[in-house]
Amino acid sequence: MQWTLVIPLKPLSRAKSRLADTAADGVRPGLVLAFAQDTVAAALACEAVSDVVVVTDDQRAGRALAELGAGVVPDAPARGLNAALAHGASTVRRVRPGAAVAALNADLPALRAAELQRVLSAAAEFPRAFLADAAGVGTTLLAAGADEELRPGFGTGSRARHRASGARELLLADVDSVRQDVDTGDDLRAALALGVGPRTAAVCAELPVPGA
């Protein structure tokens, strides 16, 4: 089964406020962009991924991610993360009705294509399925097969919300790189320990990140 990934990205200047103590205002937008570039590059390298659509109003990020091969859709609803994801999924399905779609966070700088492949293969067994984040509270991926609405419920406590919505939780071992989202300095250190992509590594080399 081939998937279209829908990746939401806030305007860089407002994104990842919880990383303010790790990356100052002057460097944080570049770090957030590097996370998104490494996420998109790994996603596009996954055999189960036919294409990637980024939902963002950020011009700089849109250009950089299009250069990697992503499609870019403006965040037309401007009503937050879940509205952006629903808009991305419906934009994909206007062009390709019945496409299998999966929402993936843009803050997965350690993402490995082979691990994403395993998650998507497992997701293909269910109408809707999701993967919990490393903290065990949130979600990093929500998948909807052909003819299923995505019905995204991302945000604080989304693991319980997605489970309650009837989506199947994927209980997989050895997919840490798909679970490791980066919200805080500790998350960044955990991602660096897993091994981040080249763009994040380059930005982090300039940061005073203990453990880097």
Ligand SMILES: Nc1nc2c(ncn2[C@@H]2O[C@H](COP(=O)(O)OP(=O)(O)OP(=O)(O)O)[C@@H](O)[C@H]2O)c(=O)[nH]1
């Ligand atoms: N297009 C779009 N993406 C969003 C929006 N809100 C969050 N995102 C993205 O959704 C993903 C998960 O969001 P969070 O992990 O909470 O990221 P964040 O909002 O930048 O982080 P904080 O400022 O620390 O809360 C990230 O890829 C964000 O860039 C939104 O309103 N529109």
Ligand SMILES: C=C(OP(=O)(O)O)C(=O)O
């Ligand atoms: C967007 C989410 O959370 P966080 O803001 O913790 O990344 C989520 O886990 O659904």
